[in-house]
Amino acid sequence: CDKGFEELNQDPNNPTTVPSDLLTADIIRNAANNLHSTFVGGDMGSTWAQLWTKVQYNDEERYVPRQSVIESTWDNIYEDVISDARSMEILATAEGNDVSKGVALTLQAWGYSLLTDLYGDIPNTEAIRGTEGIFAPAYDEQSVVYDSILAKLDRANALIAGGNGSLNAATDLMYGGDASKWRKFANSLKIRCLMRISGVRDVSADLQATVARPIFTSNADNAAIVYLAAQPNAHPFYETIDYGSRLEWKVSELLVQTLEGFSDPRLAVMAAKNADGNYRGKPNGIQDVPSEDFNYENVSGIGEFYLNPELPGMFMSYAELQFLLAEAAASNYISGDAATFYNAGIRASMEENGITSGVDAYLSQSGVAYSAGASAELIGTQKWISLFAQGVEAWTEWRRTGQPALSPALDAVLSQIPSRYSYPASEQTTNKASYDAAVASQGADVLTTKVWWDN
């Protein structure tokens, strides 16, 4: 009575297996869409870094986090980025495709680094093992997660350097199949990770060794998804703010004042003029908006350049790397001239913003020109400006360096700028024992608990 049933129940709609590199596109797309979502990178990144502000619906800006964002970031990065990159690694191993495997490891490392920077201790050793029946993985301390990230990036560098295998140019939404650029990304990302933990661990030897490998050498190496001209594959800023007509995201008063202070040509790129034809930022926070003081009309919006549907969705830029190297040199972690790195970082940022002239004059002015005595503040401020469209990284680097100096938002519910995301509530039901252990180890599950590298 069950003749032919097994054949009938074979799915005609979906493949049983795929080439490893076919997974690359969806991993990159999911990662970028989450990172640059106006609710993540905007509300709980850029407004916390005080680059952006809002003239309505600004609870998050006042440190009332949106729980669904906390939840979706955790879910998306684990389920759609790390899990798929792990599948990609397993498939690539079976294929003997070292390049694809190296890319898979790089993407996993990126995912873990984002999550641990946002949440602190997270599952890593036991994570992504649902097929083995592990549905409630233990959390690892952040130092362990960082060890694992660094090891993955080292393996990625070695695997890609070996040159066995290849990538599908079409599905590589970042580099179009150029393995050498992936190698540069892996190594540059490792430098970011090493700098992140430089306050709690001596990273100088590892850093010096990594700098010697291929790393970003220009904006052409930037790790960024190439977004398309139309939704749903356009940059999330465009999709929400422009296409979705949600104009409440504006530029902050601090950004406008800072850029105006340097006559920075990037102001006209980053900010739009208000209804009066001026650049006018809004102080961060303020409970009852819009108001006659701060509303849709009289506060400058996000500049047109950044609402371009094809704005690159940046994972890591050459400019950021230069600022990190400047800091590493200034701190004597690596050899090299901090000023050179610093100036290269500003030039790269200007170039990213489409500015080609007047950069030399800009670099020489007081408040910008490099001085060893004020290196932390100078590098921090310029890096902050360069991260205008990378809210999460801007906030995270502020947490690490305290640069530029920021005061908590007005009418905020906390007296300090958040130090992390709280864990998603779902972990308390699906993974309670592990969650409880993590909270016991790391500290209360609140926005103000500092992560390991921030201590």
Next chain:
Amino acid sequence: QRTVSGTVTSAEDGSGIPGVNVVLKGTTTGTTSDLDGNYRLSVPEEGGTLVFSFVGLEPKEVEIGARSVIDVGMSSDVQQLTEVVVTALGIERQEKSLTYAVQDVKGDGLTQARETNIVNSLSGQVAGVQVTSSSGTPGASSRVVLRGASTISGSNQPLFVVDGVPIDNSNYGTAGNGGGYDLPNGAASLNPDDVESISVLKGPVAAALYGNRGANGVILVTTKTGKGKKGLGVSVNSSTMFQTPLRLQDFQNSYGQGASNTYFEFVNGQSGYGDGVDESWGAPLDVGLEFVQWSDYRDDGTTSSPSPWKSYPNNIKDFYETGVQLSNNVAIAGSDGDNAFRLSATNMNQTGMVPNTDFNRWNINSSASLRLLEGLEASFSANYIKEHADNLASIGYTNDNPVQQMIWSGRNVDLAALKDYKNLPLSPEGTAAAGTPLNWNTVFQNNPYWGQDVNLQGYDKDRLIGNVKLAYQFNDWLSAYVRTGIDNWDMRNSNIKAIGTNSAADGFYSDQVRRFTEINHFYMITANKTFGDFGVAVSFGGNNMIQEYTRHYVGVPALELPGLYNVSNLKSGSTPTLINTLEEEKINSLLGTAQLSFRDFVFLDISGRNDWWSVLPKADNSYFYPSASLSFVLTDMLDIYSNALPYLKVRAGWSKVGSSGGLNPYSLQQLYSFRTTPYGSVSLAYNPETLNNPNIKPETTTGIEIGLAAKFFDGRISLDATYYDQTSEDLIVQVEVSPTSGYESAYDNVGLIENKGIELQLGATIVDTKDFSAGLNVNFATYNNDVISVNNIDGDEGAIVLGGQWNVDLQAREGHPYGVLFGPGYLKDEDGNIVHVNGRPQIDPTYRVLGDIQPDWTGGIAVNLRYKGLSLSSLFDAKWGGDIYTMTTTWGRYAGVLAETLKGREEGIVGKGVMQSGTDTDGNPIYVPNNIVVTAETYNKAAFSNGVAEGSVFDASYIKLRQVTLNWKLPSQWFTNVPFKDVNIALVGRNLALLYSKVPHIDPESGFSNADSQQGQEFGQLPSARSMGFNINFKL
């Protein structure tokens, strides 16, 4: 030998009754009456008694004496014990022999009600049946559940079977939180004019023969045939119904749009910084103020002088139109005794209360039976159904739903002035509505009349439900039949959004075709024999089911040219969404049933069915579903029959049935998948987030039921009571796992739900004379539903999310009834007082159960009065207990549009509750009564928002006047010289009045659609309809 002849007529109307058995008592000599009720029989010269009998009529014995002509009038059996009820697999049983709960509804009740969705006509009629109609819009779905929820991942609605053939009752709408549209549920295709009767098999005992499709009970629909008709008959039924909203929100009319109580201005096509404030916390209306408003905006971008700031109390009421529903049916039926046929054509045409919404349905029904040879009968029935809508209404939280902008609105807006949108200026560049006709708000909303006219959800469905049956009667005790039945439909939906639509700035078009086919082959052999005091009826047979479902979807997210809705009109650079799915499954079954009776007062039923299901793992795809039930007719058995208690039966049964839950084909193996929207030209392969389970099993429901049926006082009062206790286990659950495992969920058989309850039906004939009768029918059911387990994590109050909107989930949560509303509530002190800070109610960061959707009981009371040809019937129904989360209240209060937001507009509000005054020595907070005055706006926005749901969860209990019909059967003598006869005129009212409700602003009987996940929640619900009209039917 001599001959006796005569006519058997109905005592009620004098018409001849065909098919009456006429037997000479004590012999095998007998005959049956012909089509006109005439009979002729040879009898002995002397003495003798004739016995006249017919199912449903009181048997009659007449001594022949010396007569040669004996005319007999037969009347309905007052005890109704011989009434025939359709049971599982279409087996007809006398009610007396039933061993489980079955309740039926006659077709004439359905045609009178004139409900377009046949499911609605069950509301209040059958004990234990819960019906929820989603709204009063044309094509709206309705949900029916018997005895509460028994599955978590699958549908809780019963299997619908038409003339022995299972039919699809799915709803493929995309209703809900994010907007979308509801579609008619599958059973809504059925035409009430073609239904002879509906039989409700409420529980697993009655439905045991349906095996793994029986866990939710079964609704058996029998369509009309020509059998039993005399000659050729034509009947015509025409009805006209008018629909108006039963209930609209109660709006305030004292304050207009904006956030400033002194100022408003509409400039540059927007209302200044206030345009982000599509709310009514603005300046007072009707006090002589004047502001520049939307209606003062001119084509050239300038504005004319300010206009009076005044209220439009009926602006929303006037938005709705009177819905019209026309239904016309013509049926021809005939029989010559051996062969019979029926042909019926019906058109139902409906226009909605929301402008430019409609729904049309054509039903062509045909059936015939032919006696090919002695004992060999061939029959078929075919229902062709065509459904069409130019535009079904948008629903849910979307600016495509016109009701949304009534809730986010300026109360100063003259909606009617927006209607002539073709002569309005266009919204200027820089606004979201740029290029589309002006609206009072151009940032969040489009002109609602324009939206209704240009943004269309088209719908078409073509369906054939039919079967062919060949039956052979070998002899007087052995028969067999084979039957093949099919339910086949094609459905097309298109969705148009014009360029400039708020939810799709570049326009949108999608076209989707679904096809579904289910074919069932049945074969059965039945033996029916009496051995002395014992009766045996045994059937054995099989069923092969094959189901195929395909779906093709093309969606274009942006249009190149305006006004052209074709997938080729894809905007350059954008990417279409492409979906194409094929699913196939089979179930092979063997089944058997036996009923043993002793002296017609003890009945034992046993049955078994074995199903082999293709979706299950090869090694474990065979499941057996048994049942056993027993009844005793105590009045006969103990010989205690009396006029006061002519009938008393007790019954008990046990059964195990199954359910597929949410298990679909291809759920065993882990596969990769492609996103349906590629990245430009790049395909997106991914690893799905749900982990399949190669060892999955079907769900099982095991239940007992006990009951009694009694009649009192010559059968004038009847009572039927049932108690049931059912356990549904191995429920297939997508167990939520930590995403850190790489998966969001994993399939497992871990759910367990218990259902217990009581069902009562009481019928009373209070007066019954030739000219006047009065009767009463009462039904009542209680429910006790308990979700015992949804996952396998010990000590955790596990929960599975069924659906939800904003941050409120509808969940199956352990230790609670199925369908709890789980979300953020107010922060409270130990005594339950709401904690305020700076005068604002605080939100408890820990989400909790705020209510549940399960009623405590449901009931209905039908009162039927007749005086001569005039009959009046009314039906009241009630649902008691259960909650609803109404975001209409949330946003309506947040936005200051509802009447209750007038409180404290001038003087402010002191929230009822406490505030912290300090801390005690242990560091615990000390609370004192809150005394901080805040503005009404501040209070309402703190107390009602998407951040806190508790204030918008209400007890959904209601009592409704469901139906009133006044039917006049015109005296037959008026029609002696015209071709008409049996003329009835009826005035009909449905959903007439909400007599009791604790929910403000909306009909508590609301849900987004008939899907389980969409119950107990609403936002911007299109109102339910109060339907009134008339119905005329006559025969030719």
